Amino acid sequence: MPVSGPAPRILVVEDEPVINQALTDRLRGSGYDVVQAWDGPGAVAQFAATAPDLVLLDVMLPGFDGHEVCRRIQAERPVPVLMLTARDDEADILVGLGVGADDYLTKPFRMRELVARVAALLRRVERAAELAARSATDLGDLRVDAASRRVWVTDTEVHLTPTEFDLLLCLAGNPGVVLTRESLYAEVWGWSGASGTRTVDSHVKALRAKIGADRVRTVHGVGYALEPGSGT
Structure with a gap:
């Protein structure tokens, strides 16, 4: 079209x-x-x-x-x-x-x-702009500021790519809730396509390397959840 x-x-x-x-x-x-x-x-x-x-x-x-x-x-x-x-x-x-x-x-x-x-x-x-309108989120020692697009882990700023930040912001808006890979792809990338779920997996892996592997929980066959107050 x-x-x-x-x-x-x-x-x-x-x-x-x-x-x-x-x-x-x-x-x-x-x-x-x-x-x-x-x-x-x-x-x-x-x-x-x-x-x-x-x-x-x-x-x-x-x-x-x-x-x-x-x-x-x-x-x-x-x-x-x-x-x-x-x-x-x-x-x-x-x-x-x-x-x-x-x-x-x-x-x-x-x-x-x-x-x-x-x-x-x-x-x-x-x-x-819609994402930036969300307020800052504090999850234990993880702080996500949507307006400034900045992230801190135990008071140390972590530098994320734009997509990593949007993915984290989506997960942080629903702490502890398991979000399907399909819903994350639709929310963050703006398109519902099952072939894009490997993109989600790859970005989650990159995000874990920066904020701590244990912060993002995998529910096999379903999706991911951000765990408040956890991390390595």
Whole structure:
């Protein structure tokens, strides 16, 4: 479905010309303004020159890889990043999330799903103001301040990526309550799609590494809950 209003600008970074053009054509057909890059240095230059609203970023690129591209552009200006990877490897995915990627798709993927995830990430940006309106939350020695988007564990500030923060904020709004992976994906990423639940799992793993592994309880086959006053 074509977008309404001013067309969001998307930077497509993919070194295979046929794939790059296919992505570009599909996104333009959906109403987006699209600019292209084919390698790491070109992606960073295009980002600075065109100020896109979202970046569609392949991991394997000439020059330097997508992880380095993501790190550099996020240092310049926070922007939603959807990474495309040929490797369904958790360690590789966690590297991408650690440098600021919001979501990922493993090749091969359906164009319809890619367009849906792009739309969901753009909607999520619009919802940031709603999340910021929530008050600060104190859960034992864990403090989450929605307005300033800052987190402290035992009085030490912890630096989270935008997606990690939104995930924590969602869990903190329902302390002790088990939230399904599907509901978390819908709430944080803005799209109900079962294929996105592995994204939730990967972000939870990254979040645990920063706030303490025992703070987020896993209920196998269901989802996750934030445990008040716990942590390691």
